[in-house]
Amino acid sequence: MTSYENRSAPEGINYSQDHPLKDFGLLLLAALGGLLALLLVLSALAGAMAPLIPFSVERQLAESISSQFPAASLSGTQQQKQEYLRNLTRELVAQENLPEGLELTVHYMPGAIVNAFATLGGHVYIYEGLLAEMPSENALAMVLAHEVAHILHRDPITALGRGVTVSLALASVAGVANSSAVEWLLQQMGLVTVMSFTRDQERAADARALEILQAHYGHVMGAESIFAVFMAQEHDGELPEMLRTHPLSAKRVQAVEDYAEQHEQQGILTPLPEFEAAAEERSTTTGEQQ
């Protein structure tokens, strides 16, 4: 009689006996690498094309999202300060050839934050805290010129263009990857890539600001003093330069000094106007009385 048997199932043909982490690691590296390359290319393309967006369109865009920063109701002195900031900016850019349609609007923001920033639609925001720290008009002009330079270089729209493109790309990839876990990973990466201005943009803005100061005052004295203010703010925990969007303050001071060496420096520091001094005096006297 014929004899039959079932041989035992062969091992390692239907499934791989490689370590699963090896496969996983390779996939993860390839996916992240590919994604990073894609994002870099897209971001560079978006960055190159965003400045081609007409300023009027940027202005409309800014209006549609301006509810983020509601216009603060300013007191008499504060309005005076805002007016002063606006006049100073106007004088600073008087020598510049502003592109057609470009409008600059400086806003004075009450609040102790030592900060200033430029955003879409040519809006520049200067906080009360920053104004209080400024040792001279030249220093304040450096801050204003730096923010104006961002707008002249179309940095806010470039940042927006990059951000939108990157998030759109991430959303599309998340749609392709049919797994909630992958989708979630992508969202996290999107958060990391949304950054403000790049360090190169900051350097370029510094350089442009120095040119503006030189043209207006005939010297760049006082410009470096803003970095001392920022350094005092950054005292806790210096991040390594790679992780920061602004170049290290020491390097920026060096850039100012290099510029000063290459250009003729004539003139003196301009003090801040009276209202600023008056406000400070008032606060010190009340301080003494208490």
Added chain:
Amino acid sequence: MYDLIVFLVLLTLGYGFGRVAEARHFKSIREREQLLAPVLAFSERLPPPSTTARRVTLVGGNVVVSVDYFKQVAAGLRSLFGGRVMAFESLLERARREALLRMKQEAADLGAAMVINVKLETSSISKGSKGQVGAVEVYAYGTALIELS
């Protein structure tokens, strides 16, 4: 950041438990395959010609195996590139062999020494629903030939 920690914990748990469970399962499968080796299974539709008169009955074995979180993520990544989804291959191998074993076990309990016309069916549970860990079912069935006593 909190999300990332949850994700990594889930991934590690999935990997740890999944790996231990898989190793154990394979060990148990090999042992029981040795034990049930006397019960023969054939895909042939008819019994061997030499077979004498037997009582016949349907026997089946059913298995549902769940995908662990780690395998889910690994397979999700694989879906970007294509290729062997190794994470699922071992899962299905376990399910098939386990289903056959359960079928053989039933046949052995009935006193059968042979199962003919063996077929395998598979289906996935919670297919397509997003964010849910999927599970796969494998069903093995055949005709058991039971010796007349």
